[in-house]
Amino acid sequence: MPELPEMETYRQQLSRLILGVPITGAEVTRSKSLNIDPDEFIRKLTGNRISRIERRAKHLLFHLATGDVLVLHLMLGGWIFYGTQEEKPDRTVQVEIHFGEHHLSFIGLRLGYLHYHTSTEVEKILQKLGPEPLGLDLIQFRRVLRSKKGNLKVSLVDQSFLSGIGNCYSDEICFEARILPLRKVPSLSENEQMMLYQAMQALLREAIQFGGYMEEPLFVGDRLTGQYNPRCRVYDRGNEPCPRCGHPVVHTEVSSRKCFYCAHCQV
Ligand SMILES: [Zn+2]
Numbered sequence: 001m002p003e004l005p006e007m008e009t010y011r012q013q014l015s016r017l018i019l020g021v022p023i024t025g026a027e028v029t030r031s032k033s034l035n036i037d038p039d040e041f042i043r044k045l046t047g048n049r050i051s052r053i054e055r056r057a058k059h060l061l062f063h064l065a066t067g068d069v070l071v072l073h074l075m076l077g078g079w080i081f082y083g084t085q086e087e088k089p090d091r092t093v094q095v096e097i098h099f100g101e102h103h104l105s106f107i108g109l110r111l112g113y114l115h116y117h118t119s120t121e122v123e124k125i126l127q128k129l130g131p132e133p134l135g136l137d138l139i140q141f142r143r144v145l146r147s148k149k150g151n152l153k154v155s156l157v158d159q160s161f162l163s164g165i166g167n168c169y170s171d172e173i174c175f176e177a178r179i180l181p182l183r184k185v186p187s188l189s190e191n192e193q194m195m196l197y198q199a200m201q202a203l204l205r206e207a208i209q210f211g212g213y214m215e216e217p218l219f220v221g222d223r224l225t226g227q228y229n230p231r232c233r234v235y236d237r238g239n240e241p242c243p244r245c246g247h248p249v250v251h252t253e254v255s256s257r258k259c260f261y262c263a264h265c266q267v
Pocket of ligand 1: 242243244245246247262263264265266
């Protein structure tokens with residue numbers, strides 16, 4: 001599932017491509033991906049423009065010139081492509097927004113969605129989310145940590161605790177901090193809390209800089225999206241040598257989530 005760096009990469013790249021461009025129409029092949037009637041959706045979009053794209057946790061918010069907002073969550077398996085009809089990948093597209101000759105295609109929206117809301121509704125929907133990890137200083141982070149009793153893995157992916165971190169980056173952050181993801185949050189020393197904070201900041205920034213781990217490019221010639229994938233330290237690297245100490249990376253399950261770590265250099 002795309003996490004903060006993947007959605008941030010989409011936000012930055014899409015902002016350069018579609019902001020201010022008139023929407024000439026839309027197409028919906030899976031009405032369940034929307035929260036309103038497809039005809040109404042198309043009517044509201046046609047002639048409109050996207051004036052700003054914002055990211056909040058794993059959501060993208062497409063702010064329309066009329067003041068309303070499209071809220072995107074890709075969930076598991078969802079991705080986005082932007083390009084002409086000829087460039088479009090041979091995949092089933094659930095929702096497509098037309099910008100003249102170019103189309104923004106939402107693919108793999110099985111659990112994911114593109115919902116139409118007023119700005120007031122959006123505030124209400126997003127208010128349950130925890131703080132953005134990159135917006136916290138160390139003191140605020142320590143305060144947030146105090147609310148958690150469970151293990152680090154489950155806490156880091158809890159969107160009401162910190163928003164935007166999922167299965168991949170929770171493991172990557174723990175590895176970078178040299179702390180086992182199974183550790184209970186209250187057991188972390190002050191120094192470990194600081195290491196965790198620094199690892200989280202550095203790793204999320206690096207992942208954004210390298211375009212996250214999405215496998216499909218956003219557009220033809222996109223050289224950024226997915227460049228973090230080969231840099232992944234432990235996630236999806238079960239039994240491969242730890243990049244720090246060479247011991248095999250452990251693959252286990254924590255509360256039915258995939259979890260990867262090095263039992264030798266993480267404590
Ligand atoms: Zn190691």
